[in-house]
Amino acid sequence: MEVYEAIYGRKSVRDFDRVKDVPPDLVMKLLKAACQAPSAGNLQPWRFWVIRDQKLKGRLAEAAFHQSFVAEAPVLIVVCADLRVASSGYGTRGTALYAIQDTAAAIENLLLAAHVEGLGACWVSAFDERRAIQALELPAHIRPLALIPIGYPAYVGTKPQKRDPLEVTEFK
Ligand SMILES: Cc1cc2nc3c(=O)[nH]c(=O)nc-3n(C[C@H](O)[C@H](O)[C@H](O)COP(=O)(O)O)c2cc1C
Numbered sequence: 001m002e003v004y005e006a007i008y009g010r011k012s013v014r015d016f017d018r019v020k021d022v023p024p025d026l027v028m029k030l031l032k033a034a035c036q037a038p039s040a041g042n043l044q045p046w047r048f049w050v051i052r053d054q055k056l057k058g059r060l061a062e063a064a065f066h067q068s069f070v071a072e073a074p075v076l077i078v079v080c081a082d083l084r085v086a087s088s089g090y091g092t093r094g095t096a097l098y099a100i101q102d103t104a105a106a107i108e109n110l111l112l113a114a115h116v117e118g119l120g121a122c123w124v125s126a127f128d129e130r131r132a133i134q135a136l137e138l139p140a141h142i143r144p145l146a147l148i149p150i151g152y153p154a155y156v157g158t159k160p161q162k163r164d165p166l167e168v169t170e171f172k
Contacts, residue, residue, distance in 0.1 A: 006112045011159040013120025014069040016151030022075045026117060030150070031077075033113035039102035040094065045086040046106040049078040049136055049144075056135060060147055063131035064124055073121075073149030078132070079107050084141040103145050110148060120153035 061071035086099035114121040124147040132144045
């Protein structure tokens with residue numbers, strides 16, 4: 001699949017096949033794609049937690065204000081930023097801005113790779129950070145930024161409409 005096909009074809013999936021598992025080597029392939037993202041100073045502050053434990057997935061779904069589909073995917077990848085790494089290069093700008101941008105780029109790579117592999121995924125960032133940190137027992141320098149449930153789609157809705165670039169672009 002060429003890159004434009006992947007970009008235009010990807011859409012959020014929130015309904016997963018509960019039977020068909022995502023094999024560990026495929027998860028590794030997605031993580032490798034995520035790790036190819038650009039990052040400020042190539043610091044690569046992204047960190048990943050791969051969750052298959054049903055109880056833990058359930059706790060994270062609760063932390064995500066009971067978005068139950070988070071626990072219904074066979075694999076849940078929690079994408080975090082290592083703020084210590086980000087700050088070592090760029091201080092406050094590193095932790096407040098670059099770490100978020102770097103990690104977002106890694107997440108988009110992950111979503112596109114999942115789509116190319118015939119998987120469905122959704123970027124979930126509406127969650128109570130404190131509860132997610134508790135559930136994962138994260139150290140203070142690791143900030144969870146997104147929960148990405150991944151599985152084979154049981155249902156794929158229609159793609160939401162996107163704005164025309166001419167509506168959101170200024171040419172000077
Ligand atoms: C920063 C961010 C946070 C998001 N958080 C959630 C979320 O908590 N729950 C959810 O169902 N979708 C969430 N989404 C997915 C968006 O709802 C989705 O990307 C948007 O509706 C466009 O649909 P598409 O992904 O199919 O293009 C989030 C997306 C982004 C980028």
